[in-house]
Amino acid sequence: MDVSEIGEFGLIDRLRAALPATSRRVAIGVGDDAAAWAAGDGFVLATTDTMVAGVHFLPDAVPWRDVGWKSLAVNVSDIAAMGGTPSVALVTLCLPPSTQVEAVDELYAGIAECARAYGVDVAGGDIVSAPVLAITVALYGTADRRDDGSPRVLRRDAAVAGHAIAVTGPLGGSGGGLRALRERGSGAASTALIARHMRPRPRIDAGRAALDAGVRCAIDISDGLVQDLGHVCESSGVGATVELARVPLDAALVEQYPADARMLAATGGEDYELILVAPDDVLAATGAALGAPMWIIGRITEGRGVRLLDEDGRDIDVASGGWDHLKRTPA
């Protein structure tokens, strides 16, 4: 049996079974946006993400500086989804020996830009030879301790039936940007979409405001709204209903790809906004603290799975929505 048959999430389940935490040190292990363990009066948060040339980005179509930015930004987003503060990163480069030094310099420059923007120090890493270029960032952050001793973070497994589901910004821009890259689109709307795809702005601000307002449950949108909300539901043992018409759409996306905008927003992935789950008044307080709207798009339910409803309240089939890093996609 090859791994494409069980997919990324099947492998994560096997990892969890094969590598149970053997101590009480780990407060949050495999299965949330970041791991957490106690350090001093608080907690260390840790996450890691890899970008592989030809798989996660198109090396001929995008500037190396943008690849560098994104390689760190996607990790910052995991810390944002915990409500944490990013601090120190390690950067690993797998490089074919024929890689141009100028490309690596630009990669570093993009990482440095993102590090400055989010207050991250790059403290080390590894450089190895490999047949394909890949960048792995391991990012550490911090979280405080609650009075009961648990980490003061946003978790995937804290959704409660009846709570509202909000997103922190318009969606679909990144998916539109990927399409614009593939179509070699030009013009202002395409350029804006490509920037959404390659220069995501992780929502550290929103994660922190949500935590301060009393939100307990969040995830960042990396695999796609429906799939990431599905991770929340599975971890929390609940279901969710989302009204597609209420999902906020990226303006450039509506301009460039009006017919597909809604589905790209629901399933496109890599927008790196947050999904927040909380009572309505807590979400309102989060928005007030941020000075920005929280878009309520649906509600947590009893039961299981994510239902996506059209304007007439009919179910939309999203069985194949979202992104699994290993599974074969239907032709």
Added chain:
Amino acid sequence: MDVSEIGEFGLIDRLRAALPATSRRVAIGVGDDAAAWAAGDGFVLATTDTMVAGVHFLPDAVPWRDVGWKSLAVNVSDIAAMGGTPSVALVTLCLPPSTQVEAVDELYAGIAECARAYGVDVAGGDIVSAPVLAITVALYGTADRRDDGSPRVLRRDAAVAGHAIAVTGPLGGSGGGLRALRERGSGAASTALIARHMRPRPRIDAGRAALDAGVRCAIDISDGLVQDLGHVCESSGVGATVELARVPLDAALVEQYPADARMLAATGGEDYELILVAPDDVLAATGAALGAPMWIIGRITEGRGVRLLDEDGRDIDVASGGWDHLKRTPA
């Protein structure tokens, strides 16, 4: 210019220049075995290492379980070289979709064995599709604080002229094991050497004993004795003289490859013993605490560079000794 012209260490220098730590948070940044930053009353240590199929291991020649062990063990060795205590790991797998699930299960089993042996919890990671199989482990550990507020660790940049150079165990076994793998060697000596290569035993015990005895300077032997000692000399602004005849040799290596044993011990790499630099009495105290010999192999000098001397006190040319992960090796 491609990266093979400037090599791994040239790229690390560029990384250091491009990504200066922007805060005072990082106590030890790029250039030591692990990074260190303050957390609570102590310090977090962090390191990461990648193993790429076909580059760092021969996927048809070694069991996946051994690859799993080694992928974590090489990181544990970096923590050992700091005198730290390993704690939590993140594991990233780059997998071709055709990878067999059984291979991944065995990888996990090997990681789990090493994790149990060294008290490490695996708390998360990432799994991505890639054209080549690679395993990246990011490992965190802990270190105490000295009275002056600095991390209580062993550093590369603390070698002092006149101090003795010791190694914590026989060398060359791993290099001999790599050769035995390539030659498809069998028999007891080959098997022992291959085990040295694929199942290294990081010296957490020796790092801790050295720190307790007052040693300030160490590095682990990953690139090779001469090259790793060179890193110490460069970081510390000193030179070193090593008497090749005093370098302890792996017994199976002497049995299997008697003619090449000394040079494999000096340049072979991946033995994951420690090089300790300290006054003779401090090294003696380390050995006494461990109940094991510390092999004194040479001395730190004024000047620069590592001199390797034969039994008659003549210089041995080791210009091409050791391992750079990117540079082309002379044909």
